[in-house]
Amino acid sequence: xxxxxxxxxxxxxxxxxxxxxxxxxxxxxxxxxxxxxxxxxxxxxxxxxxxxxxxxxxxxxxxxxxxxxxxxxxxxxxxxxxxxxxxxxxxxxxxxxxxxxxxxxxxxxxxxxxxxxxxxxxxxxxxxxxxxxxxxxxxxxxxxxxxxxxxxxxxxxxxxxxxxxxxxxxxxxxxxxxxxxxxxxxxxxxxxxxxxxxxxxxxxxxxxxxxxxxxxxxxxxxxxxxxxxxxxxxxxxxxxxxxxxxxxxxxxxxxxxxxxxxxxxxxxxxxxxxxxxxxxxxxxxxxxxxxxxxxxxxxxxxxxxxxxxxxxxxxxxxxxxxxxxxxxxxxxxxxxxxxxxxxxxxxxxxxxxxxxxxxxxxxxxxxxxxxxxxxxxxxxxxxxxxxxxxxxxxxxxxxxxxxxxxxxxxxxxxxxxxxxxxxxxxxxxxxxxxxxxxxxxxxxxxxxxxxxxx
Numbered sequence: 001x002x003x004x005x006x007x008x009x010x011x012x013x014x015x016x017x018x019x020x021x022x023x024x025x026x027x028x029x030x031x032x033x034x035x036x037x038x039x040x041x042x043x044x045x046x047x048x049x050x051x052x053x054x055x056x057x058x059x060x061x062x063x064x065x066x067x068x069x070x071x072x073x074x075x076x077x078x079x080x081x082x083x084x085x086x087x088x089x090x091x092x093x094x095x096x097x098x099x100x101x102x103x104x105x106x107x108x109x110x111x112x113x114x115x116x117x118x119x120x121x122x123x124x125x126x127x128x129x130x131x132x133x134x135x136x137x138x139x140x141x142x143x144x145x146x147x148x149x150x151x152x153x154x155x156x157x158x159x160x161x162x163x164x165x166x167x168x169x170x171x172x173x174x175x176x177x178x179x180x181x182x183x184x185x186x187x188x189x190x191x192x193x194x195x196x197x198x199x200x201x202x203x204x205x206x207x208x209x210x211x212x213x214x215x216x217x218x219x220x221x222x223x224x225x226x227x228x229x230x231x232x233x234x235x236x237x238x239x240x241x242x243x244x245x246x247x248x249x250x251x252x253x254x255x256x257x258x259x260x261x262x263x264x265x266x267x268x269x270x271x272x273x274x275x276x277x278x279x280x281x282x283x284x285x286x287x288x289x290x291x292x293x294x295x296x297x298x299x300x301x302x303x304x305x306x307x308x309x310x311x312x313x314x315x316x317x318x319x320x321x322x323x324x325x326x327x328x329x330x331x332x333x334x335x336x337x338x339x340x341x342x343x344x345x346x347x348x349x350x351x352x353x354x355x356x357x358x359x360x361x362x363x364x365x366x367x368x369x370x371x372x373x374x375x376x377x378x379x380x381x382x383x384x385x386x387x388x389x390x391x392x393x394x395x396x397x398x399x400x401x402x403x404x405x406x407x408x409x410x411x412x413x414x415x416x417x418x419x420x421x422x423x424x425x426x427x428x429x430x431x432x433x434x435x436x437x438x439x440x441x442x443x444x445x446x447x448x449x450x451x452x453x454x
Contacts, residue, residue: 001144003072006128007136008361013124018137019076020069023050027062033174034147035064035428036138038071040156042131042313043306045075053153056414059425067145071161072137073129073309080129080308082118088304095239095252096343097335104346108324111350115315118308119356129312130360135165142172151428155179155411156384157313159375163365163396170369175431177424178399179376179413183388184365185395187318191388192349196334196342198385202263202408203340204228206380210266210445211274217448218278231259234280243283245291248299253344258298260340263382264410267446272297274448315355318362322353367397372433375401376420378442380408393437400433407442416443 001018004010025031037053039046050066060066070077083091091110094103119126138161142150151174154162159178166173183191208224208231221227235252242251258276262269276297279290286294302310321327327349334342367373373396377389386403393401402423404412412420419440427433 001137001141003137003140005125007133008359016072016078016125018069018072018078018141019047020067020141021047021050023054023066025062025065026054030062031065032063032429033065033149033151034142034145035060035066035151035153036142037066037068037152038134038138038154038158038161039068039074040154040158041074041306041310042071042157043074043302043309044157045070047076053414057421057425059429063429064151065145067141069137069141071134071309073125073312074305078125079305080118080125080312081121082114082308082311083121083304085303087117088114088307091347092253092257092301093249093251096256096347097252097339099332099335104328107347108328108350111347112354114307114311115351115354115356118311122308122312126312126356127316127358127360129309130316130358131160131164131313132168132317132360132363134161135168135363138165139169139172148172149174151175153177153179153413153428155413157182159384159392160184163392164363166367166370166373167363167365173370175371175428176373177376177413177427178373178392178396180381180384180410181375181377181389181392182384183391185391187320188314189318189320189349189352192314193330193334193345194385194388195383196338196340196345198380198387199260199263199341199382200338201385202380202382203259206266206408206445207259207263207270207273210270211277214274214448214451217451218274219281220274220277230281231255231277234277243280243294245295245299248295250294250298254298254301256340256343257301260382261301262297263408265415266409267416267443270446271448311351311355315352316358316360318360320349320352320355324350324353327353365392365395367395367399370396370398371431373399374424374427374433375399376404376412376424377401378404378407378409378412381410382408383410401437402434403437403439404442405439409443 002015005013046068049068054061073080160182163184208227211227239252262273276294279286331346
């Protein structure tokens with residue numbers, strides 16, 4: 001569909017294109033309407049999500065046309081362009097923990113270069129890649145579908161997309177599920193500076209104890225402290241001598257990136273990460289399969305297309321502190337105390353500090369005029385951390401929060417938790433929400449094949 005570049009000045013500038021998709025309800029007799037989705041990130045693609053969501057829930061499959069889209073700036077929609085793969089690889093080289101004056105200058109200069117490349121290569125599109133503009137795209141999509149109201153499901157950044165849409169168009173919302181929540185009560189800066197603590201918590205409270213429990217499989221230490229010390233030794237060794245694995249160069253930043261990606265989901269990530277760490281410890285005798293695993297875990301990270309949208313939204317939506325002395329001081333503390341994500345804080349924040357100022361209006365989420373909204377969050381989610389979800393819950397009046405205890409996975413619906421799935425399915429088909437905030441127990445952590453847990 002064609003949408004205005006700027007919804008606030010619809011006749012100014014060339015329209016842009018939004019790619020959309022639809023998975024029709026499997027039972028026309030049971031169809032109750034449209035369930036719209038958005039992608040997370042910011043920077044993810046939404047086009048293939050409807051079929052995936054419907055496949056995971058027979059109730060949704062029979063009851064809803066599930067629709068989604070590539071957000072403006074992403075994928076098959078009019079895209080933001082910032083850097084090539086090779087240019088962005090330079091953004092991630094070195095060691096973000098290095099606090100020498102030369103290293104700090106390089107990080108700041110490289111971040112400024114990224115921001116300037118985005119501005120020069122995306123032109124006048126950049127200021128209009130915002131959550132508020134996307135919410136208005138969604139309402140045109142609703143209108144073109146001929147629907148008076150829609151229901152909504154969104155996870156991660158898509159919780160903010162849904163909250164903005166519901167705030168701007170409350171009369172158009174029938175039901176909404178927000179899964180793993182951004183703190184949409186404040187600024188992106190406030191939210192982002194909380195992530196070093198939550199990623200470090202997930203790493204040290206969940207992954208390292210699990211790794212130590214299966215020392216008989218991975219031989220990485222019998223206690224979490226021993227496993228952490230071994231991980232740090234490996235990082236230091238990669239700083240002295242990065243490892244070439246095919247076309248992939250694994251240095252300390254790549255070890256960080258692979259680790260933080262793997263701990264988003266225990267069932268999908270813990271065992272590959274542990275296997276890759278173990279392979280690094282016997283690299284000379286590692287099998288081709290183990291070397292392939294290392295390349296996959298530590299060599300596959302989001303690229304420049306993803307980050308073109310990620311920074312566009314996070315830098316445009318809300319104001320950022322532009323004082324580099326502030327970021328050097330803050331990132332120094334977080335690098336020392338919360339290094340897994342704190343070490344990259346300067347690089348990421350410096351991009352937004354150099355970003356062109358945006359005309360994006362502030363959207364204050366209140367929940368006014370909405371039906372009861374269902375929110376989901378695990379207590380140890382590293383990316384959309386629980387403290388932020390609680391703030392979002394308070395901001396969205398009338399919402400119900402389902403807290404998943406003993407769990408740290410990012411994205412709870414259709415992740416194998418029958419308690420969560422039952423609450424969501426009931427809500428989407430009947431509109432019934434829990435009478436008050438409630439809890440579901442988390443899923444058991446994975447057990448490696450043939451392992452004997454301590």
